Amino acid sequence: MTDLSAFAELIPMDHGLCVFNTVRPDRGIQSSVVNAGVLEHPLRAGRVVGLVAMGGSRKLHNLRAEPRATIVARAGWRWATVEGSAEIVGPDDPHPDVDGEALRLLLQTIFRAAGGTHEDWGAYDRAMAEERRAAVLLTPLRVYSNPTA
Template sequence: MDSVNAPVAATYRGGMTDIGDFARLIAGDHGLCVVSTLRPDNTIHSSVVNAGVVDHPLTGLPVVAFVAMGGSRKLANLRVHPRATVVARVGWDWAAAEGPAHLVGPDDPVAGVDTERLPLLLREIFTAAGGTHDDWATYDAVMARERRTAVLITPERVYANA
């Protein structure tokens, strides 16, 4: 092992269940994370999203959340295999959260999240991922037009090196 990688390997704490490790990295790079889902052919699909940690609107428990565009490949994958892994990274520090995905959106309605609550949930996720907006009405209109969906990952396993 070379000296550059030694600190990473020495601090790895696999099997953690503390979502705080994930949440602490969000501010470090604008909430940029890699999300991986399972395609129908059992291969992995990965893409970059802005994610944050919010309380689930129905359970109140902390979840890793991001907003996905309606019609996206990741949403199609999650509808077939509702599990994902989300990895946040800042420099050499990283944390991963994996678990079941709960979709909440115009094409994935959920009792308890009505048409008034959904835009607020999308805003909450956006700001938890480090986003800001000067015109929430415009933001809400774009989210509705693009059929944006909240993706809520319940962390069954969180592991990190920092």
């Protein structure tokens, strides 16, 4: 099942905070806490989980070698997990159909999908560029959650 509804319902309940897991070169799991949200894929049909990652981060390094990941959202005792294939779009991972302006807007879209707001989008854009931030788009292959009470 790949319906992201259960995952999307949890995002506003805890500021989009999720645990994101990638596979390290030694086949172990690397986990980090990120802000994530659900959005339409910017280049094709379908919804994905999106997050913004700092350039040079371990998660990006791991995804380049093994482009699969798992992300878990939770609120109280409710949780939802998405397993899938990951795409990176950023200054160090260019995509032929995403220019600098499209990347700037995509990073803002992901931030908003995760529940973020900003008083100065120019400052946000500058910080994203300086930190070589990249968009990570997780296409769901499997979605599961606990039953809601």
